[in-house]
Amino acid sequence: MVDTSPLRPAGATRRRSLRSQILIAGLVAAVGAFSAVMVMPDANAAASTLGAAAQQSGRYFGTAIAASRLGDATYTSIAGREFDMVTAENEMKPDALQPQRGQFNFSSGDQIYNWATQRGMKVRGHTLAWHAQQPGWMQSLSGSSLRQAMIDHINGVMAHYRGKLAAWDVVNEAFNEDGSRRSSNLQSTGNDWIEVAFRTARAADPSVKLCYNDYNIENWSYGKTQGVYNLVRDFKSRGVPIDCVGLQTHFTGGSSLPGNFQQTLSSFAALGVDVALTEVDVTNSSTTQYAGLTQACVNVPRCIGITVWGVRDSDSWRAGENPLLFDRSGNKKAAYTSVLNVLNSAGPTPSSPAPSGGSGSPSPSVPSGQAGRILGAQSGRCVDVPNASQNNGTRVSLYDCNGQANQQWTLTASRQLTVYGNRCLDAAGSGNGAAVQIYSCNGQANQQWNVNTNGTITGVQSGRCLDVWGTANGQQIQIYDCHGQANQRFSLT
Secondary structure (H helix, E strand, C coil), X not given: CCCCCCCXXXXXXXXXXXXXXXXXXXXXXXXXXXXXXXXXXXXXXXXXXXHHHHHCCCCEEEEEEXXXXXXXXXXXXXXXXHCCEXXXXXXXXXXXXXXXXXXXXXXXXXXXXXXXXXXXXXXXXXXXXXXXXXXXXXXXXXHHHHHHHHHHHHHHHHHHHCCCCXXXXXXXXXXXXXXXXXXXXXXXXXXXXXXXXXXXXXXXXXXXXXXXXXXXXXXXXXXXXXXXXHHHHHHHXXXXXXXXXXXXXXXXXXXXXXXXXXXHHHHHHCCCXXXXXXXXXXXXXXXXXXXXXXXXXXXXXXXXXXXXXXCEHHHCCCHHHCCCCECCCCCECHHHHHHHHHHHCCCCCCCCCCCXXXXXXXXXXXXXXXXXXXXXXXXXXXXXXXXXXXXXXXECEEECCCCCHHHCEEECCCCCEEECCCEEEEECCCCCXXXXXXXXXXXXXXXXXXXXXXXXXXXXXXXXXXXXXXXXXXXXXXXXXXXXXXXXXXXXX
């Protein structure tokens, strides 16, 4: 049964983080002038950390980080070793980022962001619009003044972090337990406030994933779950930008892992959004519940990752219940092993169709000289040069297919993908997240691509795949470790 009362007091500290990598065992030297082979990791090799284990199936495993604990060597050692996604526990909430109207303070948020990115970790933003932890000046507003303050806050925060974060929890906890809207000061500005928040966020940063986040939405038959589901379904039907749903997954008191949890994840995913477990903690670290929630995630292809809400039991907002994977001394608990085992058994791709080329490495499939559009399997949109620019360094992105010259690509005999006849698809670097742009053709390896039978397009220089984080117009293309999910599959048609 899901508890019908809120899982925590208003303002209690908690929160979340989105996605990852597959380990690349190596890039085998090219055979002849035009062949490159990627070697994938041994499917039977067990990873020894949570982040690495999750990466094997294209997911992430994250944690919430508090800036005040970054001076604790045990804390940072565990966090840096085990996790590959970070959510700021409180440092990116409205009261922390805009304590006075119009005066933003990003110091603590940036401290966490810098700590994480310096270690190769991604960061989720949490949270832009929420009834709790508003600064005092915002709590004193109402009506159109509060609506404008919300818009200004979203624009100010997202301008600072534009292009830097994996995702934002745009709106947090807007529903009652029966599935109706929570009676908050934001709700009092008008029933469309959530839509306004998401549209504002998309305009502020077209590249970041936009998420709705809530607790007690794990049980498919529960009223609150259905309320959120109906919101997401409505948004998708009307083109309101939403990319993901975060299920906080706080299991405590009367709330435990429901038998239909996987059905809940699959049902949200079927609407065309990613799902993520964003603030996981479990009373007394039940091994069966931890293993069960992890298994449900790996069984659903669009469940992109799991975040536990804290590192050690002593760091938890529920410290008295010992709900995390490491004890107060930093030792791994039995629940840790149960989660790691599930992640290691997930296989190289999460329940998605097997590559058509069999179990071996991807192989080029498209003959040279073929021209056409590069169509994203997940989005149904085309790889596009924005504004038909021919300037070197213009970053390519997704856009509705229109048949114009800025969406027409030719695969040459030298494995370049050209547009306008003299500009090449070009990787601005070889690491994860490197931008994909157009540049004057120069014959270098960062402009050579393999169009593979499994739907991926891999860079000869990097061995990494063309990758896009979202499905909306303007979502920018990058390269990332290959994992075979739909956001890395394209067709040259």
